[in-house]
């Protein structure tokens with residue numbers, strides 16, 4: 241299964257997932273000199289996202305006639321929308337009567353109702369973010385409006401293309417409220433057909449995928465084919481069946497880049513990583529450097545060292561000074577969600593459900609063995625892995641890297 245494969249690859253990157261129960265303890269001090277910002281990619285190129293796709297063969301390996309038959313080319317893509325379980329849906333969209341929605345009609349809707357949004361894709365079960373994209377599409381509520389005046393509908397189930405083996409099905413769901421009533425401070429779930437200014441590639445779920453801004457990746461169904469309006473109030477998510485919380489929101493979390501195992505001691509050590517601004521906002525990112533005796537196997541959750549940890553502040557990368565170099569040529573930052581309409585600058589940083597880099601200058605270290613950890617603190621003063629450290633809501637451990645400073 242492709243999912244397994246990519247997880248193994250991620251593990252190869254070297255992720256240490258150690259969790260602390262009461263991680264907010266320990267003192268905070270300002271860090272030393274701020275390191276210069278690295279030149280880094282703001283948007284992840286479409287083909288550089290980590291791929292989490294079920295299916296054998298995975299849908300994006302289909303070619304030619306098989307792709308046409310699967311309705312996964314821009315010309316053949318169709319979306320069905322029907323009712324079940326006692327739902328009253330006045331206007332359905334079906335393949336059978338030729339009313340299924342095609343890409344031309346969807347993109348026409350996008351001319352008057354479009355969403356443009358920088359979102360980090362993060363899997364609930366993988367410890368590193370999969371990528372940050374500029375996603376564009378049409379709010380789900382505009383598509384649901386095509387069904388007319390609904391009654392006896394409480395939930396929306398949706399499916400991506402999968403082959404005829406029911407075990408390979410991948411599905412997710414939202415409540416009707418979540419789809420229809422977008423609060424002014426929030427983003428709507430939407431049907432995305434562009435990524436980083438280009439048509440959404442097959443590998444990322446094109447021609448059209450669902451994107452649920454506040455959620456982990458499992459709600460963002462790729463190769464979207466079917467929407468079912470139901471009066472069943474229960475979530476039907478594939479991820480719920482695998483003992484995950486189907487309503488979990490993206491968490492505020494810091495991730496550590498790899499470090500070499502052996503580092504020269506004659507230059508200051510700079511550490512870097514990324515941070516996702518999740519539902520509860522981001523106050524700061526901190527690191528904790530700890531000298532160890534040899535190859536320590538890691539800290540137990542109840543190790544007293546957590547209580548006396550000295551957490552130091554990291555520097556979150558500032559937003560790019562101009563967005564015209566970052567965004568596609570036909571997209572102005574002032575049109576992107578979360579940016580000010582007049583100034584074209586982000587209203588908060590990092591942007592909600594977005595991801596950015598951070599760094600810290602740890603300075604010159606004497607030779608020896610070390611461990612370094614990083615964590616994010618949210619606007620409610622909860623430090624990672626809190627406030628929801630149970631794994632059903634998503635992996636959120638405090639990451640650690642071990643290294644030796646050479647003489």
Ligand SMILES: Nc1nc2c(c(=O)[nH]1)N[C@H]1C(S)=C(S)[C@@H](COP(=O)(O)O)O[C@H]1N2
Pocket residue numbers: 289290291292293294295361362363364370399400401410443444445456457458459460461462463
């Ligand atoms: N149709 C379909 N959509 C899917 C999946 C899948 O296996 N099939 N995997 C989901 C999961 S678990 C994640 S984390 C994201 C990953 O998105 P990406 O492959 O674009 O990085 O896709 C989601 N959408």
Ligand SMILES: [Mo]
Pocket residue numbers: 292362363364365457458
């Ligand atoms: Mo996932």
